Amino acid sequence: MSKMKMLWLSLLCLMMPSKTPVTALPLRTTDLPTGPNDGLSEADQEFAEEYLQHFYGYRPKSERRKRTADTDVDESDWNTQLCDKVEKMQRFFGLPPSGELTKETLAVMKRPRCGLSDVEQFGKNIRWKKRTLSYRIAVYSRSIPAPKVHKVFKAAWKVWSSVAQIKFRRRRRKEADIVISFMNRDHKDGSPFDGKGGVLAHAFMPGYGIGGDVHFDAEEDWSFNFTGFNLFPVTVHEFGHALGLPHSSDPGAIMYPAYNFVPNYEPQLSYRDVKDIQHLYGINPNFASLSSKKPPPRTPEKCDLDLSFDAVTELQQELLFFKDRFMWRKHPQFDETRITLISSLWPESVPTHLDAVYENTRKNLIVFFKGHLYWMLRQLQVEDGFPKNISNLGFPSRIKSVDAALHFRNDRYTVFFTGNECWRYNELQEMMEGSPSLIEKQWPGIPYPIDAAVFFDGFVHFFKGNIHYKYDSDSKRVIATSPANDLLECKTEDDNEILREGR
Ligand SMILES: [Zn+2]
Ligand SMILES: [Zn+2]
Incomplete structure (x- = not known):
């Protein structure tokens, strides 16, 4: 594959209208591989093109050249089509729809799957006529x-x-x-x-x-x-x-x-x-x-006013909301948040129905809690020796699980919530600081046990049932309550379409 072609893969999507430039915010490449495709090998890019050809109806340049003599027009059209197909694939799998072939997008492309196309319509109502x-x-x-x-x-x-x-x-x-x-x-x-x-x-x-x-x-x-x-x-x-x-x-x-x-x-x-x-x-x-x-299970719906969360965390620039086997990814550059499987990003060994999740930015780790166990992952890999018992973090044996983990990136500490108590964990010294406090003293106005907690935008956000509590740590009070799903913005056209289809 030519150098020119590689450049197009990473740059051309920026020229597409109606998008904030994808490079507007700094991306860390050491963490989740969502950055641009600088590190992709030619083999990877070829793999991606073949994937898009097979599953998303992309027509490669070589095939189209035969059809037209005007190669200039053909090339710009070709690039637009490639970005468009990457974006389609990203939407299908609940990835941030940048149209860019990120490492993360490639990782999802490489996951095992069915060989049939994701976009081909086989014609409605194709079926056997006999019973x-x-x-x-x-x-x-x-x-x-x-x-x-x-x-x-x-x-x-x-x-x-x-x-x-x-x-x-x-x-x-x-x-x-x-x-x-x-x-x-x-x-x-x-x-x-x-x-x-x-x-x-x-x-x-x-x-x-x-x-x-x-x-x-x-x-x-x-x-x-x-x-x-x-x-x-x-x-x-x-x-x-x-x-x-x-x-x-x-x-x-x-x-x-x-x-x-x-x-x-x-x-x-x-x-x-x-x-x-x-x-x-x-x-x-x-x-x-x-x-x-035993009714067939419904996939959680972000516009459901009864929606509650298992865990919420920051991950680089994104906010992640976990529910059962699923998660929603809210990216600051994209209006829509689509549902995806936890296992579409992380290995199957990461459990579903999580209790708590937080990102340790200092060590570039994401930490998952379920029951008495916790898992640490770097990039998309579980660290050696995990899962471990939460007693390793300094919890006494009476604590059987963690309700929520609230990480403060700048202050390098994490607050764990368990029942009516909260624990302060020092991330630099890797130890619990003193004894637990009562939630009603440390975080007055917050109900317990809490479902999820996350710090972003200068506020602490607590989630309990279908309610979101926006909390000001300085004045120690709840400044607003709203439906738990209010950050998922469920009013885009696409969502309405999905809603209509689903009913
Ligand atoms: Zn299939
Ligand atoms: Zn076959």
Whole structure:
């Protein structure tokens, strides 16, 4: 790739209208890799172009040159298109939509995922016309025993048939509607697999011949637990395609394209998946009674007035709001805050349903708390020896968890909240200062136990249930209360669109 091309990747997005220049604020490159792409290798940039070509409909320059003689016009158009595609991808994955190929964007591109496009519309209402579909396993995996594969596939079909009016029968020999195979590299369908990692599987929309067929990358380390890639959630996702569902940008949906199997979360259809499949095939008559017992989970919605948070922290220039498996990233240069998975940024070993999170700017660490454990991460990697017990920080054994962590960047200390108490931790000496105080004495007016706390813009912000308390530390009083979600600004056009779609 030429030097010129690399420059475009990093600079041209700035010329796009309607954006604050992306370099307006200083970026630290030592921390979260959100800075410009100075450090990206040519191989990485080529990888990114291929990724955008495959998943976001980007047409590379070489292909377009054939179509036009005027290369100048073509080039500026080409750059605009590239930035535009990067931005689309960033929006889809809840990243700050700068249009720039940051290291962080590249890291998300490199996460394991499904091989189907995120933007291609397969046409609304593509579906099988019959209610009972046959499937056949044509090529087995060499590493998994056949009975185990049968069991996983049967369970995955049941996930869909329990909510929609559709049934599945396995055939041993005869032709079937849906043919399932474990395939290696180029397997003659125009979408070769890429070996370990990257693309895990793909499927074809309903139709004759290859239509409805499902292919798994045979080189993946498939498993039934947390090692390698768990076959079950990937199968449920691919079967969704085989039934006619495209990708969803709802990170709570099984049809979200990224692999996101995390410990303590049983893969299941989200509210959105259920609505989508029922739209195609109708509602399974038994679904109503089933769902009254255990309704499909809804992805948290930032405009929900009842929204509460597990934890809130600063991270470089951003504010991060954590909820269940998800987080929202509020970046000072972008109006919209989109939901994403915690696991889309950090490794799966970072737990969900967190208690507290803070950024230690002095050491460039981000610290996560859940129960009696805490994790420290540098860049996107868990530090050696973590998780550790919170007693390491100086908590007595009676303290079983931390409600919130409030870090003061300039003063190098952190306040931990536990029940009705708060503890001051000296980050320079790495020790607790004295004994705990009562919250009602140190922070009068703040309810406890608190959900989350963060210092920014000169104020302390506390969160409890659906209320946000803006607190002035000097006068020691609450100066304003508002809905907890007021910092997430939920009134953009895009959000309204998502809201409409979701209802
Ligand atoms: Zn997919
Ligand atoms: Zn294939």
